[in-house]
Amino acid sequence: xxxxxPSDVALIRADITRRKRWDLLFGLLGVLALALGLxxxxxxxVNMLIDGWARLTPEFFTxxxxxxxxxxxxxxxxxGSLLVMLVTASVAVPLGVAAGIWLEEYAPKHWxxxxxxININNLxxxxxxIYGLLALGLFVYGFGLGQSIRTAGLTxxxxxxxxxxxxxxxxxxxxxxxIREGAYALGATRWQMVKHHLLPYSMPGIFTGVIIxxxxxxxETAPIITIGALTFIAFLPPAPVTATPPFINFxxxxxxxxxxxxxxxxxxxxxxxxxxxxxxxxxxxLVAMTLFMNGLAIWLRxxxxxxxxx
Amino acid sequence: MNPSHSPIPISxxxxxxxxxxxxxxxxxxHALKDxxxxxxxxxxxxxxxPSGCGKSTLLRSFNRMHDLYAxxxxxxxxxxxxxxxxxxxxxxxxIEVRMRLSMVFQKPNPFPKSIYENVIYGQRVRGVTKRSLLxxxxxxxxxxAALWNEVKHRLHDMAFALxxxxxxxxxxxxxxxTDPEILLFDEPTSALDPxxxxxxxxxxxxxxxxxxxxxxxxxxxxxxxVSDFTAYxxxxxxxxxxxxxxxxxxxxxxxxxxxxxxxxx
Numbered sequence: 334x335x336x337x338x339p340s341d342v343a344l345i346r347a348d349i350t351r352r353k354r355w356d357l358l359f360g361l362l363g364v365l366a367l368a369l370g371l372x373x374x375x376x377x378x379v380n381m382l383i384d385g386w387a388r389l390t391p392e393f394f395t396x397x398x399x400x401x402x403x404x405x406x407x408x409x410x411x412x413g414s415l416l417v418m419l420v421t422a423s424v425a426v427p428l429g430v431a432a433g434i435w436l437e438e439y440a441p442k443h444w445x446x447x448x449x450x451i452n453i454n455n456l457x458x459x460x461x462x463i464y465g466l467l468a469l470g471l472f473v474y475g476f477g478l479g480q481s482i483r484t485a486g487l488t489x490x491x492x493x494x495x496x497x498x499x500x501x502x503x504x505x506x507x508x509x510x511x512i513r514e515g516a517y518a519l520g521a522t523r524w525q526m527v528k529h530h531l532l533p534y535s536m537p538g539i540f541t542g543v544i545i546x547x548x549x550x551x552x553e554t555a556p557i558i559t560i561g562a563l564t565f566i567a568f569l570p571p572a573p574v575t576a577t578p579p580f581i582n583f584x585x586x587x588x589x590x591x592x593x594x595x596x597x598x599x600x601x602x603x604x605x606x607x608x609x610x611x612x613x614x615x616x617x618x619l620v621a622m623t624l625f626m627n628g629l630a631i632w633l634r635x636x637x638x639x640x641x642x643x
Numbered sequence: 644m645n646p647s648h649s650p651i652p653i654s655x656x657x658x659x660x661x662x663x664x665x666x667x668x669x670x671x672x673h674a675l676k677d678x679x680x681x682x683x684x685x686x687x688x689x690x691x692x693p694s695g696c697g698k699s700t701l702l703r704s705f706n707r708m709h710d711l712y713a714x715x716x717x718x719x720x721x722x723x724x725x726x727x728x729x730x731x732x733x734x735x736x737x738i739e740v741r742m743r744l745s746m747v748f749q750k751p752n753p754f755p756k757s758i759y760e761n762v763i764y765g766q767r768v769r770g771v772t773k774r775s776l777l778x779x780x781x782x783x784x785x786x787x788a789a790l791w792n793e794v795k796h797r798l799h800d801m802a803f804a805l806x807x808x809x810x811x812x813x814x815x816x817x818x819x820x821t822d823p824e825i826l827l828f829d830e831p832t833s834a835l836d837p838x839x840x841x842x843x844x845x846x847x848x849x850x851x852x853x854x855x856x857x858x859x860x861x862x863x864x865x866x867x868x869v870s871d872f873t874a875y876x877x878x879x880x881x882x883x884x885x886x887x888x889x890x891x892x893x894x895x896x897x898x899x900x901x902x903x904x905x906x907x908x
Binding site: 441442509511512513514515516517518519520521522525529530534641 | 706708711713737738741742745746748750752753754755764765767768769814817818821
């Protein structure tokens with residue numbers, strides 16, 4: 334091949350400059366798009382923070398809701414959220430992890446499991462109010478569980494179940510086949526392989542999925558309203574942990590309750606400006622809770638993955 | 644290699660296992676056709692042949708690895724002596740087979756656990772919990788795999804901290820710690836450098852004092868160096884089986900000769 338003539342080199346350079354203009358243009362567009370999205374969220378959060386700042390006092394956390402905005406707090410709401418999450422996690426995690434493992438390692442591969450797989454992915458996209466309607470019919474009226482913490486916990490567990498199943502399956506799928514074969518080759522049964530290898534090595538992924546699911550559940554409003562949570566509740570459910578043996582009681586499960594998003598919704602619908610401040614302050618706390626959970630998920634994944642590299 | 648001596652006929656040697664009329668299908672693909680060959684006790688038998696000839700498929704049939712995947716069908720027998728158990732019998736649990744035969748894989752596959760936990764994993768699945776027993780087993784196996792001196796002070800470090808060659812010797816130790824009757828090697832050095840390969844080959848030669856070995860390799864020199872018997876496979880058929888010396892010096896089949904002399908492969 335002939336080396337290019339000097340004039341050709343100039344042509345090549347001019348062509349590159351011309352084409353790279355589009356590179357620059359798209360780069361700018363991308364930054365703009367990102368900034369627009371981020372700034373909107375930041376503006377909303379800062380606005381909420383400014384509105385609610387004055388109300389973010391220790392008493393806000395220890396006071397029950399009140400007719401007087403200045404004395405109202407979120408005690409029953411955050412305790413309610415916490416207890417509902419406890420039920421949600423203890424139901425959704427074992428069910429979701431077990432279902433995920435079964436689908437990935439035990440299920441025979443045929444049309445029925447294909448159908449199940451497609452439907453689990455679909456379930457993750459079902460609007461949450463539908464879960465509320467289902468829970469109202471099934472848990473509240475069908476099983477007579479009442480408008481209680483256990484009903485709310487079960488409802489949100491259903492909501493995040495597909496997320497946990499999908500996270501479990503993905504975490505398991507990330508484990509190389511050579512590890513499975515290595516365990517089987519030494520005489521392990523399927524359950525020993527799952528217990529000694531798949532479960533521990535997929536923990537980081539499962540944790541992440543669980544926490545992200547919980548972060549979603551804690552902010553859910555529609556299904557909780559549908560099953561009929563109270564909006565004004567000036568007492569706490571019985572404590573799950575007691576000072577006397579057996580130290581644990583389950584009387585809180587059937588108790589009426591409220592949760593953070595419902596408390597916010599309730600205050601937002603009041604005309605007085607002081608209640609809007611309360612709503613903003615509670616909103617800040619709710620956002621902080623979800624951010625904290627997401628941060629925890631990232632940190633856990635990083636920490637637990639450190640010793641495992643395939 | 645000494646082609647001049649007249650060896651004992653293979654049929655007169657003690658046999659550890661026998662493959663009889665073995666056929667294997669991956670879905671519609673007929674991967675192995677009527678394989679019949681012996682595995683002589685405490686000898687190294689090498690399976691050689693070009694990629695896709697079915698040598699790994701045959702090796703993995705011994706410990707029923709194929710049972711883990713749908714769409715695999717096989718027929719025939721692999722008889723394990725002295726008790727005449729047919730390893731392929733559907734009434735024989737694959738777990739029983741894998742408790743009697745061990746396998747070392749192509750790429751080192753230590754578990755993301757400590758060196759110690761890796762070595763004794765076979766004992767763990769058997770329900771052994773007595774510490775002194777496990778300790779003895781770990782030391783014995785690590786010594787046999789020529790790894791003990793390098794790791795005895797850090798048994799509780801992660802296995803991933805070891806080099807590639809050490810990891811493969813750890814996997815060999817793990818396979819030995821269950822006292823297998825046959826040790827299966829599936830191209831155990833293909834992911835390792837030449838110096839490490841030499842050490843693993845030396846180890847294999849030492850191990851045959853105690854255990855019957857079947858090794859798949861695509862490195863003909865390796866087969867010549869470590870094995871007593873060689874089976875040459877091509878397109879799913881066993882073309883030739885015999886003393887390694889004979890296969891390499893005076894192959895009976897033209898196809899074996901072409902492969903050995905590097906005309907293809």
